[in-house]
Amino acid sequence: MKKHIHICLILLSIAVTQAQNSNTNIDLKTTIIPPAKVNKLTGDSYLIDFGKAFFGTIQLYSNKPQTDSLIIHLGEKLNDKNGVDKNPGATIRYQKIVLPQLTANTLILPKLTADKRNTTGAAIQLQDSIGVVMPFRYCEIENLKIPITELQIHQKALHHKFNDEASAFSSSNKILDSIWELCKHTIKATSFTGFYVDGDRERIPYEADAYINQLSHYSVDSLYTMARRTNSYFIENPTWPTEWLLHTVPMFYTDYMYTGDIEPLKRHYKNLKLKTLMELERADGLISSSSPNLNAAYIQKLGFKKADTKIKDIIDWPPAQKDTGWKLATLEGERDGYEIVPVNTVVNAFYYYNLKLMAEIATVLDKKEDAAFFKKKAKNVKTTMNTKFFNSDRGYYTDGEGSTHSSLHANMMPLAFGIVPKEHVKTVTEFIKTRGMACSVYGAQYLLEGLYLSNEAQYALDLITDTKGDRTWWNMIEVGATMTLEAWDVKYKPNADWNHAWGTAPLNITTRYMWGIKPKTAGFKIAEIQPQLANLKFSNIKVPTMNGIIKASFKKDKKTHQYIIEIPENMSAEFKVPLINLKGRHNGKKIKPKQQIIILNSGNHTIDLKQ
Structure with a gap:
């Protein structure tokens, strides 16, 4: 434990005065x-x-x-x-x-x-x-x-600087409304340094914290400078463990999709390629913490300032407080017993996602050979993972090569990143639903994403609004916090703080998956709206974009689901018709029975769907 702390302090006590002290331009x-x-x-x-x-x-x-x-x-x-x-x-x-x-x-x-x-x-x-x-x-x-x-x-x-009026949410579930407000306030209140920092204990930017912070911030405001400042910080100041580094590419890609600005991608393209950890790849395409390429030169290339630091110590840092010496509520901390092996499922799921996004980035930058290269690599990693990590007898994934244990983490990550073949989605989600909230507040981001991507909206909503036990957002409110906690409860992390924005998954999940409002094309020129509102009887939402605010409302009775949507000028949206639709009307005109997508141009739209 002491060795790990010492290494972390060495890594994090780095020369960042230029980034830290340039606050004269921070709003x-x-x-x-x-x-x-x-x-x-x-x-x-x-x-x-x-x-x-x-x-x-x-x-x-x-x-x-x-x-x-x-x-x-x-x-x-x-x-x-x-x-x-x-x-x-x-x-x-x-x-x-x-x-x-x-x-x-x-x-x-x-x-x-x-x-x-x-x-x-x-x-x-x-x-x-x-x-x-x-x-x-x-x-x-x-x-x-x-x-x-x-x-x-x-x-x-x-x-x-924060526009309180840019976003809003309400629904028939008052627990959900309270949690959404808790998360929104967290985003504003934790912005006090002008960077996405982890919390008050350290006030240090970490990639995983910052990514969830970014997703939630972009869901409630269209001021993107703080995220961009933080993204630039990580180019020269990477942190640990492995999957933290693997959040760098998603952060830059998310910014591009919301803003349409390719300049950060151009400027940092070489570094983004490096941050995929591609140099740790084995012959079969998977990355390994026992790679012979883990050397001082590679560490310096990644941006770490201490050449004598062993990157294996960064990669193998146990996630979510295992082996800390603390007396924890559960022996495995927040890991669900996850077994860390050199070639493991979670890290390679992130690696696959990085390759997939790098193919998109290379395409945007007109680097056709690179795009084909990354696309081929991503396909190979997906195939290899499904060959080596998927237990066909059980119908779900093990924790990695040589492991016989299957955790929530090893299954929710492949589900969230689209690695699970269609024919196995059912068994993987069935296993996930047996584990409950057996992950940290950070891991909950990917658990919820995977559930919505697999049409498990009701179960996801039930997890968000659960009021029983202490592994809930409602518990954060019950203990008296007005910002999201670093952990579900102090007993799960004895040094936890009460102001950690990585706990705001319900905020961005509500916007991006429950209501399904995301940029379809870069810069939100075309939005996608794919609601999965489960058993909500009504809901209202305002979502900021760089082109204006999307406003939407929903209500239902026994026979009709009605959506009223306002699309700002200079953009359009693709509304995906929910599966419940048998017949319906868009602005009074009949919707074709098998029509999956309704094009919403700038202006007001009323969609009535009847079961």
């Missing part, structure tokens, strides 16, 4: 937020609840002076006495401030103490003019000798 904003509630605790103590946690600080303005000291407690969590929890545990934040006095008619900005870990080394640094910020929802004040009505106290929130 950070401050919002002054008044209290949502003020409750009296004792004679001179009060609890101020700002409603939601933000990164920032507190500001006070008193109409009357107080010569005695004022004690302030800031925190994310309440204790069982409805005061700020002064010992919240894990990486849930708390800080105590003592003001010697209150000066009248003066704006007071109490100075916070910086956390050494998240303000040094590889952490993204804030400008000195911003000062120290921390995440908090609550402020408890003690020894207030003047009337509380004489004191104005506000949360001074720091965040990136």
